[in-house]
Structures are given as structure tokens and as C-alpha cells.
Amino acid sequence: MTGNVWFIIGASSGFGKAMAKEVLQRGDSVVAVSRRGTSLKDLESLGAMLLDLDVTSDDATISAAFQAAIDKYGKITHFINAPGYLLEGPAEGASAKDAFDSINVNVLAVMNLTRLEIAYLRPRGSGYIANFGSVASWYGGPAFGHYVAAKWAVSGFTESVHEEVKEFGINVTVVEPGYFRTEFLNAEGNNRKLVSNTLEAEYKGSRVDMTRKALVEVNNHQPGDVVKGSKVIVDVLTGSDAAAGKEFPIRIMLGRDCINDIRAKMARTEKLIKEWEDISVSTDHDDVQKA
Template identity: 85%
Template sequence: MAGNVWFIIGASGFGKAIAKEALRRGDSVVAVSRRGTSLKDLESLGAMLLDLDVTSDDTTINGVFQAAIDKYGKITHFINAPGYLLEGPAEGASSKDAFDSINVNVLAIMNLTRLEIAYLRPRKSGYIANFGSVGSWYGGSAYSHYSAAKWAVSGFTESVHEEVKEFGIHATVIEPGYFRTEFLHAEGTNRKVVSNVLEAEYKGSSVDIVRKALIGINNHQPGDVVKGAKVIVDVLTGSGVATGKEFPIRLILGRDCMDGIHDKIARTEKLIKEWEDVIVSTDHDDVQRA
């Protein structure tokens, strides 16, 4: 029976880098995406390739799990990294834009996680890592739906962590900053625009500024995805940089992400300090007197 068996859903970008790092260490990898069988570079390194639409029904998803189990005898690590950026003003997103974004970026991850827990819980061991983002911590112009999705994934995974840790399952949300992957490529599948970009209406606005910034930072992101993947595999195997450290509920990657979180904490503390008298004034009188 194989040692660690990684089942990586969304095996492009970070997912592909994690797959390569796990394979380099001698682990087994199942690389899964909508067009998973096209990932020939991973296959040449020894990965098993499988196709899966993450919005599929339970029977289909469990069938793909079973294909991996039939080959390797088990799955020890699940990486859930499907998703895409929906870019543009919130006003310009159609109801279908919004539903599709939440369906892939949130509901699919929730459903995959549910089925993964059902597989791992009787075995009382295993790892589940869902992908959040620096966008899990703060919102901004031109990426409202993406930020909403990543906030949801992080909150969901933090809750799952509390539910499953007593069963020997380790769940974490990976929150990278800007890493030099193909995620922001306009011609790729990870960056989509809203149905009505309202270009004239938002010209010169913060939406326009952010859109141009995303174009400008593409291929110049500060994060090294190979280094990031090494850290992720270390953390999910309790080795290397993770040796002796407590398993993290949130795995933050990149100085830009860390700096953004520090800024969010400072702004939140300032808000609470300014509004504290109003915040506590809404308690019942008997609570206020206690």
C-alpha cells in the first residue's frame, strides 16, 4: 500500500506545484480537474490523472474518489483548489455570474469537503486543505464576488477544523497572497469578467484602477509558487518547516498577505475603539450593570 496519497482537485497553478512537490518526495498523487487528463506533464512524473467537474453530484464525485482508492488503496490528503476570479463591478454581475462563482468557489468546496470527511472519519486520520486567499481577509473594488467566496471558504474551513479534529482529521485553509501562477492570465480559465463591465460608467473609479493593477501585477507577483508548495507539503506532513509547530487552522503564505492581515487587524481595532461605547450600548440594561 502506498504511503501518502494526495488527491488534488484543481491541479493547475498551486495545485500543480503541490502535486510536483509531493511526487518529488516519493508520494502518490491523483491530479484532478475538469480537464485533468490533459495534465500530461504531471502524468509523466507519475501522477494519476482524472477528470471531474467539481459541481457534479455525489455519486460522480465518490466514483472519482473510488478510482483513486482502487489504484492506491487509500487517500490520505485532499487538496481542494478549484475556483476562479470574477472580476468587475458588483453592479455588472448577472445573477448567473454570481451563482456560478459561488457554486464553483464555495458550494463545490463545501460539498467536496463533506464527502472527504465521510471517507476519512472512519479511518480517524487524514488531511483536508481548502484554498482561501488574501481576499479571505478584506474586500475591495472589482473583486467583490471573489472576496465573498474566499471569506466563506475560510469561515467554513475554520468551522470544519473544530468539528473533525477529535476524529484525527486535520483541516486547514490555505491563504496565499499574490503568487506567480497563471491565475491572472486573461486567456486562462481562472479569470473571468462580469457580464456587463460598465467600462464607461466606472472609468477612472477604484474598479478601473484595480482592474489595471491586476493586469500590471500579472507575471510580477511576489510569491514563488514552488516555495509555497514546499511549505504546504511540509505543513500537511508535519515535516520540514512545520516540525514541532502546532497544525495551523489558517496557513498564510506571502509577505503581502501577512502585511494585509496586519493592516486589517489594525483597522478593525481602530474601528472597535472608536465605536466601543456604541457597540456595548446595545446590551440589555441588566447585562450592562453586571
């Protein structure tokens, strides 16, 4: 037993569930949390404590969930914030409620959870927080603009918090997976939702339509292994095995496709800078340009 206590939000499926199993195998304690957390009997049979929590709840409700874990284990050392879903469809077809709900769950909830987690960890002078971004934190595309907006926000926020609290002994990182073979893209699940007006006829044959079909085709054929990915995340958050001797990273990028896509985005960005640099710098004040 290491004495680590993991509070894993979003433990009902995907990375959250795989991480819970990985951590339990290592002998750590796990609090498995989701909207229907008490239904996760398979994790309970492995030794996890189960909690129900809607991530959009008020501070008192979230703090009470933290306290329930602390009452049982005496502390929380690691917080994993992995709630969220994909809002799929053209931006034109998303209602105001669609957009708000997506940002509320995918971004505002993560920000609020992180705030309360820092408030708990800072007086203790140690701890870990991992928020889930995505390879979509790096580039936009048709049919998933709201998801991209959310994941860019989570990565940017987490990068800022990483710099803000490391002097207090708190290690914060953002996990940015590529395409992993989880239930995330299953149409019958809770992680993939359609905009209110999909405008299928209007967008037939467009890039939005092609993206829809591509998501269906890639589902259950994604290259990433969630078990391997979860082991890497846990290694990083414990400084062990694959992460032993390495500096704690500001982001954990997972999957060959993720690395390739990020490098491609960097190359496109460098090309854009070079093409427009003379115009970009021409906007400085004259006294700055002459300096």
C-alpha cells in the first residue's frame, strides 16, 4: 500500500474506469465517482468506494463528496477530473442550451472542481490534479466545434493552474489522448450527443457529413489502448515506472495519432507565422519598431 487515495470523477467508463482498475491493482485506495457512481458494482467488488455526484452541483455538494472520501480514508492525494461528452453536429444546429450544457459540463465543472481541489490540497502542501483535455485541444474541425472549444479551454486553464500552484507543492497536468478504443463514440452511450438540429439534408456531402461518417467508422477501431494509456497516466501521477526520473509534465499526450496531429498543427502554425510575420509585426508602435 502506498497510502495514495484517488478521487476519480468520471469512473463509469473509459479512462476513468480503466484508471480506477489500474490504481486498485497497485494497492491504492479509490473513490469512484460519477452521476451513477453507486451503480459501479464491478469497481466496488475490486475495493473501490462508490459515490454519486453530478459535476455541475454546487460547492457544498461537491465538498460533501470530498468529505465522505476523507472520512473513510483520511485524505485525498490524487484528483482525476474526467467528466464530459462530445457534442456532435454543425455549429449552426446547436441550440443555446446545447452550447451552454456542453460548456457547463466539459469546462465550467472542471474549473469548479479544480478550484475546490486546490483549496483542499494547498494547506497540505502536496497533491495531484489531472484534468482531461484531448488531441482536440490542439485543432478544430467540422462537426465537433463545441467539443474542441471545451477541450481548448480545459487545456489552457490547466496549463495556467499548473504554473499557479506548483510552488505550493501541487502538481497539475492535462491529459490529452488521441483516439482510444473506449465507449466514448458509442451512439447509444452518454458521451456522444447530437446538436438539437442536425441539418442532415442541408449538410449532406459536406465536411460535416464526412466527419459524422468517419466517427462511425473509427468507433471501436481507434488505435489507442485505454489500459496502456491509463498505466502511463498513473505512472506519471506517481513518478514511477515509465515516468521515473522525469520532470512532472504540464501535459500528458497519449497515442501516436495524438503526437502526429500535434506536430502537424505545429508545422501549420509555423508556416502561418512565416507567411504573415512581416504584416503581424508591422502593427507595433513606431517607437517599438525602431528599438
